[in-house]
Amino acid sequence: MTSFLINMIWLCISFVLSITSVISDQYIETSHIKVFPAVNQSIAGVFQVSDLNDLNQPQYGFNASEARRLCSSLGVNIASKAQVQEALTRGLETCRFGWIDEHLAVVPRIKALSNCGKNRTGLVKWRTSVTQKFDVFCFNESDAATQLRDATTDSPLNSSDYSQQTQSPSKAATSTRTTQSTTSSSTPNDTDNEAVPARFVSSVQSFTGAKAILITSIFALLLTAIIILAYIKLSRALGSNIKQQQEYIQTEEWTCETNIKETKQAAQEDETIEVVDDAS
Incomplete structure (x- = not known):
């Protein structure tokens, strides 16, 4: 017994x-992460999460599985290639690679820079080992739905967006990209500085x-x-x-x-x- x-x-x-x-x-x-763009300012529901070192500076800190779990910890999903591509067309530009759902590391680039995205534009991809550490792109579906609803609502807050939409597609795209480029960074250090602590975390x-x-x-x-x-x-x-x-x-x-x-x-x-x- x-x-x-x-x-x-x-x-x-x-x-x-x-x-x-x-x-x-x-x-x-x-408790030691930063998000870009700022909190509650995702683009098409997509935002990038970076790890912080002891000096409170961004560093690549997540492998593929950790990146997925981090997004889940934040109550969202890891972004897919199509979702990051959509955010790129709406002006998302970073200078740091991040994991996406397809086990790829990507960096969305609008302007070509030698020290960002291999001096290429578009969604620059890096296929590497899943144990490699990068940032991660997360996708907030509710944010994406809210932004889509706001974009289709004719209100004073969206009047400037509406006026831009009345321009020719090429001018509207150029204006949007120019605006986002001025708010994002042209160098890695500027991009890192614009990433603010994730207070909602x-x-x-x-x-x-x-x-x-x-x-x-x-x-x-x-x-x-x-x-x-x-x-x-x-x-x-x-x-x-x-x-x-x-x-x-x-x-x-x-x-x-x-x-x-x-x-x-x-x-x-x-x-x-x-x-x-x-x-x-």
């Missing part, structure tokens, strides 16, 4: 540790941490309950065994006393018989 209890305890502990490891794998530290991180703590606490309580129940059953079993042993000992003592009494009576009877024989 004791070995069974020990095995059950180890089984529960292993189960809790496995659950905790799964939660840890799904949880990525998100703290709430996501708190929610993820609270969820992990809640799940771990539940399994810890279940483990405690199982241990208590097993202890109670073991105590009852031990108590029953002790009681049986006590009854067995009492039975043996009674049997022993009975045998002794019978032996004494037999001895007395033998002495009586000898006395009678002598007297005769």
Whole structure:
């Protein structure tokens, strides 16, 4: 019974540790990241996430699987090639490679620069090992839907956009790209400086941490309950065994006393018989 209890305890502990490891794998530290463009200013729902080093400077910090999990931790999906391409046509330009859904590292470029995107324009792709570390492009579907709805709504806020849309396609595209180019960087350092801390990440991180703590606490309580129940059953079993042993000992003592009494009576009877024989 004791070995069974020990095995059950180890089984529960292993189960809790496995659950905790799964939660840890799904949880990525998100308190030291930066996003570009600024928070809540994604382009076509796409934004780029960079890791920060100890000096609070962007660095390539995510392999392909970590990049995907990071977007999930932020409550969004990793962007696809088509989604980043759409953001590029709407003015997204960066100077850092980032992972996308197709296990490619890409950098959207509007202007050709020698130190950005291999001096090429368009969606510059880099097919490399999935263990290579880059930034990641995430896609917020709700942001994309909101921007699309706002773009199709005739309101004072969109009057400038509407006036641009009335221009010829080539002029409108040129104007849009010029505007985005002035807000984004022409050099890697300027781009990095424009990336601002992801303030919304703290709430996501708190929610993820609270969820992990809640799940771990539940399994810890279940483990405690199982241990208590097993202890109670073991105590009852031990108590029953002790009681049986006590009854067995009492039975043996009674049997022993009975045998002794019978032996004494037999001895007395033998002495009586000898006395009678002598007297005769």
